[in-house]
Amino acid sequence: MSSLSQRFIQDRFSDYYKQNSALILPPTSIEKREFGFLIFEKRMMLRHRGFREVDGLRSSLSTIVPSDVYYSSAYYESPEEEMKAKGWLGADLIFDIDADHISTPCATLHDLWVCNSCGASGKGGHSQKCPACGGGKFKEKTWPCEVCLEAAKAEAIKLIDVLTDDFGFSTEMLTVAFSGHRGYHVHVESEKIHGLDSIARKEIVDYVMGIGLEAEFHGVGKSVSPERMFSGPDLNARGWRGRVARGTYDFLLTASTEELEKAGLRKGIAKKLVLNREALLESWKENGPWGGFKGLGLETWKKIAQYGVEKQSVKIDTVVTPDINRLIRLSNTLHGKTGLKKLEFSITDLEDFDPLRSAVAFKEGEVTVNVSEAPQFRVEDRIYGPFERQRVELPTAAALMLLCKGVAKVVQ
Ligand SMILES: [Zn+2]
Ligand SMILES: [Zn+2]
Incomplete structure (x- = not known):
């Protein structure tokens, strides 16, 4: 990257940390957290930093001007010591949802x-x-595209549902944030989970993702009633039983003949099912479609239900949650790949949250850049691109998106 572009990015990040230092809020028990700063020049991480109060953190940000700012999910006796000597006291339970882990067509x-x-x-x-x-x-x-961001949001909605309904965490214990790039972070802060070790956290990952979950152990099987051959879970059942039912419902609601064939249905039966889809879904108001469709055997129902499990499985980063020493991005700091903020918001706003509007950090100024190649993207209300070997004048936030990605250079 040209030094002019590098300078431009760093100057904007510097402006941000000087003008918005009041937005930088201390995480719970700041004095027990480790902080890490990714440094622009060397792409090197300054780790093992600690702060007694938020003022020290704020002034460090405006003098160091890091490309990315992290703090530990863990609480330590001595956060500035090397790893072994820190004295681990516990950690928040964290979930990272990134579009990289979701297959999107775009x-x-x-x-x-x-x-x-x-x-x-x-x-x-x-x-x-x-x-x-x-x-x-x-x-x-990768790119923070709208379709990918919506897909990540859908996973965040599923995750919060599992955490509140199945685990019983109250919404006060949860925080949700846009990551500043392609995903969402969900944190649980509660004494109840502080002490969980890595293995316990991995168990939570498996539950949330439905790993190793087989529908036949969740109610899909031979019926005890003489009127029906098979039975299955109810849409309103608690836990994974209800999720299996709702996932199966969603699958049957949208599946094409080809998808049903992939699930093991013979072509004729798949076609018939698609034709009779409405009646089949209607039957759910009674006791579900399980066994209520001629030509579908138990093994096929189990396979269909497995697709239901897949639909309900929450796609989280499996490495992040079990890591009890993880460094995570601090809210209201800038993401070095986009120039957007990591932004916390109320769970009740999740459905309508628009990251490409709310997380924009720079509202003023324009700059001319040479773009090598960029897909179409949106910042606030405006759509930009696609660009290919073009010189364009862009508002700061849109230009930063391209500059931080390394697909544009500031024109002298
Ligand atoms: Zn996309
Ligand atoms: Zn090459």
Whole structure:
């Protein structure tokens, strides 16, 4: 990246931390948290920082001007010591939802790879070797696209449902935040979960994702009633039983003949099911469709229910939650890949939350940039691009999105 572009990004980040230091709020028990700053110049992490109060943190941000700011999910006796000597006291329970872990149809349209050795680039996933130079190392550039962000939000909604309904966490214990890039973070802060070790947290991951869950142990099986061959869980049942039912309902509501065939239905039966979809879903008001459809055996119902499990499974980053020493982005700090803020908001606003409006940190100024390649994107109300080898004048926030991604350069 040209030093002019680098300078521009750092100057804007510097403005932000000088003008908005009051927005930087201390996490609970700030004196027990470790802080980490990713440094622009060297792409190096300054770790093991600690602060007694928020003022020290605020002034560090405006002098260091990091590209990314993190704090520990854990509480330590001595957060500034090296890992072994910190004295772990407990940790919040954290969940990271990132569009990278959700398969969206648009990834091939907006994701780019760039060859580390020759700079060749292309869309979607890259092959093993660079087609231009044969090199094997690539930078991947993902994009905070609207479709991906909506997909991540849908996962956050599912997650909060599981955490409140199945685990019984009150909404006061939960915070939800936009990550500043392609996802959402959900935190649980409560004495009840502080002491959980990594294995216990992994169990929670498995539950939330429905890993190893088999529908036949959740009510899908032979019926005891003489009128029906099979039975299955009720839509309103608690826990995963209800989720299996609701996921199956959703699957049957939208599945195409091809998808049903993939689930193991013979073509004729799949077609018949699609034709009779409404009646089948209607039957759910009584006692569900289980066994209420000629030609579908128990094994097929189990497979269909497994698709239901898949629909209800929450796609979280499986590495983050079990890590009891994780550093996580601090709210109201800037994301080095976008220039957007990580932003906490009320759970009741989740459905309507618009990250590309609410998380915009820069509202003033314009700058002319040379864009190499960028997909279409939105910032606030305006749509930009797609761009290919173009010089454009853009508002600061839109320009930063491209500059931080390394697909544009500031024009002298
Ligand atoms: Zn190459
Ligand atoms: Zn997308």
